[in-house]
Amino acid sequence: MRRGWRSIRWTCAPASIRHWRVSSRYLVLRCNDYSGYKAGFQQGITEIGCAAHARRKFFDLHANHSSQIAGQALPYFARLYEIERDAAMLDAEARRRRRQSLAKRKRCPSTV
Numbered sequence: 001m002r003r004g005w006r007s008i009r010w011t012c013a014p015a016s017i018r019h020w021r022v023s024s025r026y027l028v029l030r031c032n033d034y035s036g037y038k039a040g041f042q043q044g045i046t047e048i049g050c051a052a053h054a055r056r057k058f059f060d061l062h063a064n065h066s067s068q069i070a071g072q073a074l075p076y077f078a079r080l081y082e083i084e085r086d087a088a089m090l091d092a093e094a095r096r097r098r099r100q101s102l103a104k105r106k107r108c109p110s111t112v
Contacts (some may be wrong), residue, residue: 051080079103 030048031037041047055077062070083102087095 051077 029037029045030050032050032053058070058073061067062074080103083099087098090098
């Protein structure tokens with residue numbers, strides 16, 4: 001488990017929640033779309049999703065419905081995966097710096 005992430009037992013979940021972190025202001029939970037976690041999000045826990053699960057949703061949408069928006073999103077995911085592959089052998093701080101410098105938020109081309 002990555003440093004800063006902890007495991008807890010939460011009453012509305014059937015098992016321990018393994019990927020959560022307390023930041024300076026709030027509790028965040030990295031999870032899939034399991035419905036048992038939704039009650040916690042209504043109580044102020046911030047949900048952060050998994051990039052692989054998000055990418056799969058876009059991939060399925062594009063493959064099954066020829067979605068142009070999903071088609072535009074997939075190259076962004078590919079670029080993020082490329083950044084992660086290239087940074088895999090770096091130490092944690094170097095990976096963080098690389099991510100911060102290369103994986104900046106960009107405006108969607110349709111909103112420019």
